[in-house]
Amino acid sequence: MASLKKIYFIKARDFVHAGEASIHVQNLLKSMHWDPGLIRRIAICSYEGEMNVVIHGGDGELNLSIENDRLTIEIIDEGPGIQDISLAMQPGYSTASDEAREMGFGAGMGLPNMQKNADEIQIESEPGIRTRASMTFFIESPEGTP
Secondary structure, rough: OOOOOEEEOOOOOOOOOOOOHHHHHHHHHHHHOOHHHHHHHHHHHHHHHHHHHHHOOOOOOEEEEEEEEEEEEEEEEEEOOOOOOOHOOOOOOOOHHHHHHHHHOOOOOHHHHHHOOEEEEEEEEOOEEEEEEEEEEEOOOOOOOO
């Protein structure tokens, strides 16, 4: 499979356009005739990561990379960072604002959903500087290759 790279920019607190990057990724994979189950897992992870950027502030980007046997989604933001990653990975833990909660976000399931749906996940955070979440999905081959 030929390599492919795409970058989608995410604006902090832009709830009007929230989720658009994830929709672009999902539509791209559908146009490439990928397995619907794999597309669903990738869409969940990209959406949860994208919403974390929108909800918690700090502009960011979603980087999509497809190479050989894997697809990687990397989400990087310039937000406040995560003080305690292990705590943030617990279902139900949230630091979302009241504003985000009033809109139905901030249930504390973003990072746990990302961990559940990615084949591999790596989260790095420098409080006050940035957060980087990298999720890898392995592509089956040869008959399972999109």
